């Protein structure tokens with residue numbers, strides 16, 4: 473059974489949530505230019521890229537190729553680059569940093585400690601993200617409140633970091649359910665990562681992602697050997713005083 477057959481069930485307020493997501497993207501393009509979408513090519517992100525393309529918005533997309541992505545994700549990236557109207561830019565980690573880290577800590581360093589896992593995420597994700605966001609006034613993500621306890625308060629438009637970073641964060645699907653996401657994918661025949669058909673709701677790097685079982689948390693397949701509070705890669709972590 474595919475992820476579409478399993479999950480595509482829109483909530484009652486789906487049309488209102490869709491209108492809200494479209495309005496958020498239009499606002500990002502009109503009032504926060506230059507703005508860009510950060511895409512992991514997960515289900516939420518392919519929906520957002522589809523919305524950007526269908527609204528013909530001036531919102532380019534970037535993808536972080538960590539060098540550790542699944543083949544299925546890389547294949548989807550290739551197809552997206554061909555099919556997307558809005559440009560897709562791929563950012564990669566600094567080769568020397570990766571080589572030194574792997575030589576020093578080993579290629580399985582992420583399993584040895586939270587600190588080493590975060591160091592790997594810093595080299596492969598956080599630093600390339602900083603380059604991707606340089607000069608941008610807003611970025612658009614696929615965060616949803618339902619995804620995990622740490623994301624339960626995600627607002628539609630987050631300006632809390634704007635004074636420090638000069639950037640707002642738009643989360644147009646903040647109020648969407650997993651069923652809403654798959655309903656959109658089905659209705660619009662959006663191309664998606666086939667790993668979702670194998671019970672991967674959240675897809676990251678190959679060594680740090682596994683399939684989950686029915687009833688497990690959405691993010692249970694990410695860094696499953698760590699406790700819940702540590703489970704962010706640094707991309708969406710707020711500075712605390």
Ligand code: SF4
Pocket residue numbers: 538540582589590592593594596597676677678679680705
């Ligand atoms: S998710 Fe895993 S492999 Fe990817 S950057 Fe983080 S620690 Fe490294």
